[in-house]
Amino acid sequence: MNTTPASAGAPVGGSWEELVTMALLGTERRPPPAWAAGREAPVALLDAAAVETLRRRAGVRAARAAARPEPAAPDPRPGLPPAAARRLTTLLADRPGTGGGGRRGTAPDLMELLPQWLALANARGFAPPPESLPALLDAARGRTDLRPAALAFAGPRALWLARLNPDWRFALRSLPGGGTALPGPEDPGRAQQLWQEGLFAERVALLTSIRAQDPGAARELLATTWATERAEDRLMFLDSLRSGLCAADEPFLERALADRSRNVRATAAELLSALPGSALAARMAARAGSCVAVDRTRGTPSIVVEAPHECDASMERDGVVPKAPAGRGERSWWLGQLVEAAPLGTWSRRLGGRTPEEIVALPVSDDWQSELHAAWCRAAVRQRDPGWSRALLGAPSAPEAGGPGAVSLAERSKLLATLGSAERAEWVAGFIATHGLSEAFQLLGVCAVPWAGPLGRAVVDALNIARDAGSYPWSFSGVMGLAERCLDPAEAGRLEGLTAVADEPENAAPGAGGYWAEAFQRLVTTLRLRAAMTSELDGAQPR
Structure with missing residues (x-):
């Protein structure tokens, strides 16, 4: 036979x-x-x-017969509930572009829900079914934004597969030490050996790992080889000190101000300026304070500005870049850098004990207002100061929807990120209620998911108003897609009434009513799918 x-x-x-x-x-x-x-x-x-x-x-490439590989390390996490495992298979089977373009219809975009599903599964401590790992790794290979959550969920078996299939080697590069256990501060001998002999990526991973556990030990490890490192490596290593930055780092960073690399000096100065009690912050406060004062000779107090006339060697050492970009005046360029690096607490003392709101409200003479307020915006973001962020943002209902320093949506987004999630959502909801959705997309991106009730209702109300006004529907597709991923699933029932095809105004775009009905139906369907995803994962939630 x-x-x-x-x-x-x-x-x-x-x-x-x-x-x-x-x-x-x-x-x-x-x-x-x-x-x-x-x-x-x-x-x-x-x-x-x-x-x-x-x-x-x-999940393994075919090859010539050889010794059988060692088994993968065991994964101690419990497996998914059966319904959640089936859901994962469905999500992974979806591929971008399979809809054929054009109108999306009412079907949810499953690939856009995969990141949320992975976050839920990781929060609950589940392990994936082994047979799903190839598709999961393929999805992470095609989307770098998926990789952290996908690899955390995939666990040790994914690393085992990545060593056997070159297509998945990114998994080894994406994890500290290529998936191997890194020595910690409690094992200085192994840490020092890897630091002296390891590849650059391994050394970065080691420094980052130790910094997260013991900031002082990481700084001391870096100091042992600092003088012999290449400039580009010094810059990368120095950037790792952002995590856990504290006053104990100041002596090391002060020495880095004399580095022969301009980029290293600039990064050291930026880190020192984020420490309000540092000597560099005090020097910057003195320089900036000498340029800004209150003029009380008029009926209404105002801020007067005298920008620096030169950038001397001491300013350069403290990170001030002397050469201005094309189209920018040198004096305004130097002033912006000084104000940005000065501790924000400087200004209340310098400007008569005023609060940030009172300072921002003062008129500024000689057209220096935009430059001064923009520098305060950058300082508030760098120093994570919510008080100054509130003052610079202003009321969301104000004309042009921002404070005097918020010169762009990007800056408003950064200022909002310094506030708590509830306050952030409330501000953006007020912005939308006053100004609509056309300018809000970037602001919505910094709000916590799922959106708080007032924010979610403001978004849905604005979409409904746009539909009733006959607005061109496709211009809101980005916000609608964001709502599908970020609205609280509990809102699905309230949205049922919006799924019917509404009467189109005379000036409406042709077919707009059908598009809006499809979009709201897809929104409701997606919210219910997200609720089902959570329910399936909670069906047998491990401890």
Whole structure:
């Protein structure tokens, strides 16, 4: 009896795409190549497809016979509940672009829900079904934004597969130490050896890992080789000190101000200016304070500005870049850098004990207001000062929807990020209620998910108003997509009434009513799907 499988002669290197093309065109128009000689073409094609399917499910590239690899490390986490496992398979089966373009219809975008599903599964401590790992790694390979959550969920088996399949080597690069355990501060001997002998990526991962556990130990490790490192490496290592930055880092950073690399000096100065009690912050406060004062000779007090006339060597050492960008005046360029680096507490003492709101409300003479307030915006973001952020943002209902320093939506977004999530959502809801959605997309991106009730209602109300006004519907597709991912699923019932096709005003875009109905139906369907995802994961939630 012949026990040789029918697929024994199938091509080792045949790709799935080639086999699909062959099947779609037919074996008469695209006959199998020489490996199918002696067999009926349709049978040979099916045999090859079976072999390729098995390879894809195994997640390992075919190769010559060799010693069997060591088993993957065990994953102690509990497996997914059956319904959640089926949901994961459905989410991973979806691919971008399968809708064929044009109107999206009412079907949810499953790939856009995968990041949220992964976050929920990781929060609950589940492990993936082994058979889902190849598709999960393929999804993470194509989308870098998925990688942290996907690899955390995939666990040790993903690293085992990544060592066997070059397509997934990104998983080894994405994890500290390439997936191997890094020595910590409690093992200085191993840490020092890896620091002295490891590859650059391993050294960065080691420094980052130790910094998270013991900031002082990481700083001391960096100091042992600082003088012999390349400039680009010094810059990368110095950037790792942002995590856990504290007053104990000041002596090391002060020495870095004399570094021979301008970029290293600038980064050291930026880090020191984020420490309000540092000597550099005091020097910057003195320089900036000498440039800004209150003029009390008029009926209404105002701020007067005398920008620096030169950038001396001491200013350069403290991180001031002397050469202004094209189209920018030198004096305003120097002033902006000084004010940005000065502790914000300087200004209340310098300007008569006024609060940030009172300072921002003062008129500024000689057209220096935009430059001064923009520098205060950057300082508030760098120093994470919510009081100054509130003053610079102003009331969301104010004309132009921002405080005098918020010169762009990007700056408003950064200022909002310094506030608590509830306050942030309340401000953006007020912005939308006054100014609509056309300018709000970037601001919505900094709000916590799921959106708080007032923010969610403000977004839905604004969309409904846009529909009733006959607005061009496709211009709101970005906000609608964001709402699908960020609205609280509990809002689904309240949105049912918006899924009907509304009467179109005379000036409405042709077909707008049908588009809006589809968009709201998709929104409701997606919210219910998100609620189902959570329910499935909570069906057997581990401790």
